[in-house]
Each structure stands twice: as structure tokens, then as C-alpha cells.
Amino acid sequence: MCSNNFHKFADEYELRVASNELASIELTNQQNRELRITNHYIMKKPNRWRTMFALKCPKCQQAKMFKPVNTFGDLFEMHDTCPNCEQKFELEIGFYWGAMYVAYGISSALCFIAFALAFWGFGWSEYQAFIFLTIVVLLAMPYTFRLSRTIWLYAFVKNK
Numbered sequence: 305m306c307s308n309n310f311h312k313f314a315d316e317y318e319l320r321v322a323s324n325e326l327a328s329i330e331l332t333n334q335q336n337r338e339l340r341i342t343n344h345y346i347m348k349k350p351n352r353w354r355t356m357f358a359l360k361c362p363k364c365q366q367a368k369m370f371k372p373v374n375t376f377g378d379l380f381e382m383h384d385t386c387p388n389c390e391q392k393f394e395l396e397i398g399f400y401w402g403a404m405y406v407a408y409g410i411s412s413a414l415c416f417i418a419f420a421l422a423f424w425g426f427g428w429s430e431y432q433a434f435i436f437l438t439i440v441v442l443l444a445m446p447y448t449f450r451l452s453r454t455i456w457l458y459a460f461v462k463n464k
Contacts, residue, residue: 352463359454362461364389369457370450379446382453395460400453407452414444 355365367388371381385392394400418440422433 352458356454356458357451359450361386361389361391361393362454362458363391363463365463369393369454380449391461393457395457400456403452403456406455407448410448410452411441411444414441414448 350360350365352365356362359369361367361369364386367383367386369382369386371378371383373379382393384394415437418437419433422428422436423430426433428436
């Protein structure tokens with residue numbers, strides 16, 4: 305059945321091409337179809353907040369800012385430049401000193417949320433809530449470090 309439909313379609317196409325008017329209309333339809341396909345594959349501009357939390361380059365928003373983690377020491381290793389757009393990640397010496405304030409804000413919010421969840425949400429004692437808070441903050445420390453540097457860089461670098 306597919307073969308019959310294909311031959312029927314091919315015969316109709318040849319008839320359309322035989323007439324100049326229909327061929328020009330078909331060309332226009334073909335161009336419209338190509339445009340729709342092209343527009344379908346063109347990526348929308350990435351969301352700046354989403355790429356920030358994904359730790360991507362602030363300029364191109366595609367390449368990762370940090371090197372892959374193989375050992376514990378690699379958690380804090382950053383690329384010098386973006387592998388995709390060559391954006392420098394350290395704009396000047398001591399640039400990331402300001403990221404400490406961002407990390408402080410993130411950690412403070414995380415501490416409040418973790419303590420409130422443990423103390424009022426789970427009904428644990430203050431001591432148990434503090435132990436829970438300590439574990440959460442220690443586990444979140446590598447991501448907090450990376451996120452604070454990313455947010456700080458996003459504040460100073462505009463995207464394309």
C-alpha cells in the first residue's frame with residue numbers, strides 16, 4: 305500500500321512540475337516547508353538563569369565553566385577560557401574575591417532552610433537539626449563554590 309501511495313504522489317508531483325504556474329507555487333511551498341523545518345531546529349536563546357545554575361559560560365551559554373571531576377581536588381578547577389567562545393573566566397587578578405559574598409548569601413539561605421526543615425518540619429531537636437544542617441552544608445559546599453563563582457561572573461559578562 306505504501307508503494308502505491310508513493311507512486312501516486314510521484315505522479316502528482318510530475319504533473320505539478322509540468323505546469324510552470326504550479327511549479328512556481330510548489331517552489332514557494334517547498335521554501336515554506338524548508339523555512340518551517342529550519343525554524344524548528346533553530347534553538348531558542350537559552351534562559352540565563354537556567355544556564356547559570358547549570359554552570360555554563362555567561363557569554364555563549366553552552367560550554368561548561370568547570371573542568372570534569374576526577375578527584376576531590378578537581379571540584380574547584382575552572383577552565384582558564386571558555387572552550388567554545390574563548391571568554392576569559394578570570395577577568396583580573398583577584399576577580400573572584402567578590403564571589404565570597406555570593407557564597408555567604410547562598411550558604412546562609414541554605415542553612416536557614418535546612419535548619420527550619422529539620423527543626424519545624426521533621427520536629428527534631430536543636431542538636432539533631434544542627435547536625436542535619438552541617439551535613440547539608442558540607443555536601444552542598446562544592447556546588448555552592450561553583451555557583452557563587454558563576455553568579456559573580458554572570459554579573460560582569462554579558463551574553464552574545
